[in-house]
Amino acid sequence: MPKIKMPRKSTHIDMTAMCDVAFLLLTFFMLATKFKPDEPVTVVTPNSISEIPIPDKDIMLLTIDPRGRVFFSVDNQLIRRSLIDEVNDTKQLGLTEEEKKAFSLGASIGTPFSQLKSYLASAPEQQKEFDKTVSGVPTDTVNTTDQNELAFWVRVARNNNPKLRIAIKADGGAAYPEIHKVIKTLENWKIFKFNLITGLKEVPKGSAAYQIQNQGMKTN
Amino acid sequence: MAEMDVSSGGGHKKGPGVKKGKKLSTRIDLTPMVDLGFLLITFFMYTTTMSKPKTMEINMPDNEKVEVDKQTKIKASVAMTVLLSKDHRIYYYEGLADDPTKPPEVKVTYFNPQKGIRNVIIDKKKRLEEQRQSDSSLTAKDQVTILIKPDVNSTYDDLVNILDEMAINDVKIYAILDISDVDKDYILKTEQANGIAPQ
Numbered sequence: 001m002p003k004i005k006m007p008r009k010s011t012h013i014d015m016t017a018m019c020d021v022a023f024l025l026l027t028f029f030m031l032a033t034k035f036k037p038d039e040p041v042t043v044v045t046p047n048s049i050s051e052i053p054i055p056d057k058d059i060m061l062l063t064i065d066p067r068g069r070v071f072f073s074v075d076n077q078l079i080r081r082s083l084i085d086e087v088n089d090t091k092q093l094g095l096t097e098e099e100k101k102a103f104s105l106g107a108s109i110g111t112p113f114s115q116l117k118s119y120l121a122s123a124p125e126q127q128k129e130f131d132k133t134v135s136g137v138p139t140d141t142v143n144t145t146d147q148n149e150l151a152f153w154v155r156v157a158r159n160n161n162p163k164l165r166i167a168i169k170a171d172g173g174a175a176y177p178e179i180h181k182v183i184k185t186l187e188n189w190k191i192f193k194f195n196l197i198t199g200l201k202e203v204p205k206g207s208a209a210y211q212i213q214n215q216g217m218k219t220n
Numbered sequence: 221m222a223e224m225d226v227s228s229g230g231g232h233k234k235g236p237g238v239k240k241g242k243k244l245s246t247r248i249d250l251t252p253m254v255d256l257g258f259l260l261i262t263f264f265m266y267t268t269t270m271s272k273p274k275t276m277e278i279n280m281p282d283n284e285k286v287e288v289d290k291q292t293k294i295k296a297s298v299a300m301t302v303l304l305s306k307d308h309r310i311y312y313y314e315g316l317a318d319d320p321t322k323p324p325e326v327k328v329t330y331f332n333p334q335k336g337i338r339n340v341i342i343d344k345k346k347r348l349e350e351q352r353q354s355d356s357s358l359t360a361k362d363q364v365t366i367l368i369k370p371d372v373n374s375t376y377d378d379l380v381n382i383l384d385e386m387a388i389n390d391v392k393i394y395a396i397l398d399i400s401d402v403d404k405d406y407i408l409k410t411e412q413a414n415g416i417a418p419q
Binding site for chain 1: 247258261370381389
């Protein structure tokens with residue numbers, strides 16, 4: 001019987017292919033990554049089965065934290081700029097050019113108008129500190145009073161961009177009266193359609209929604 | 221200073237005593253590069269937010285005052301009122317409760333996938349369907365109508381959960397309304413009847 005001679009194989013593996021894959025994935029993730037915008041407060045949203053994604057642009061975001069403080073933000077920097085110009089003129093805040101710029105580049109605002117100037121004048125680190133103790137944008141169930149500063153923000157923002165969609169991002173633990181105030185404020189401006197930001201939850205098996213989803217059939 | 225070993229280029233100087241340039245392999249060890257690549261992938265995978273947050277669209281009723289005779293009346297048989305209260309408790313009753321002499325039977329339930337509010341809604345839909353067979357006054361337009369009234373001590377969680385139940389159970393008609401004093405009274409009475417200390 002002749003001996004079968006096993007050819008000796010090198011232990012070296014060609015890494016090129018693996019390297020290619022690694023960098024392909026790397027490129028994909030780098031492009032797909034969108035860093036989370038700096039939020040002033042951490043908000044844990046409740047989950048729902050709704051699968052409507054949030055629109056990409058023209059968003060007015062009202063954040064409500066567990067303590068019921070309301071933060072206001074608009075995504076577009078140009079709108080933020082014209083927004084602060086108008087707020088400055090109407091409310092006589094006397095903001096400087098730098099402070100206006102700080103507003104247009106900044107994140108959500110949770111300060112009453114009276115503290116807005118000092119807030120915008122401070123450094124970003126100080127602003128973060130300040131966000132922990134700030135009272136939030138004052139709201140109320142009626143829009144006629146000066147107390148309801150959120151109503152003013154919403155109105156000015158809508159005037160600047162009528163296409164603006166309103167999204168409410170509230171913490172699950174926020175008390176209902178605070179939510180109610182925000183909703184009432186929107187209602188008073190005849191805004192009856194808005195989005196609530198929620199996490200995603202699986203549709204429970206056997207429920208009516210599950211049947212619709214799976215059969216494409218409407219049940220009553 | 222500017223000496224360069226060019227011997228590696230040619231093999232023509234073969235012979236004893238001539239330094240033979242070592243032939244370097246053109247292969248580079250790619251392992252560190254792959255390591256780095258995967259490290260970065262891991263980093264980006266963790267930081268990436270692939271899925272955008274989902275939203276729930278909500279339509280509030282118009283707050284415009286509608287004249288009494290133009291209002292759409294809902295039938296008592298389709299109506300159900302859900303009161304959201306403290307500690308994620310839900311109080312509910314059927315009918316409109318417009319007769320003060322006959323207070324509705326208020327029941328308590330919770331958010332529970334097995335036997336909570338979901339079953340109550342499913343049951344209500346089923347009974348309405350049965351009623352539709354026997355009662356000709358009920359048309360296809362008369363669908364289960366749920367009035368959601370969150371109390372002041374409920375949370376946003378409760379609101380989203382109940383709206384979600386509407387979606388899960390395919391309830392087409394529902395509205396978020398302000399809680400009335402009568403409803404608050406119902407809660408109080410039910411709490412007392414069940415031995416729950418009033419807040």
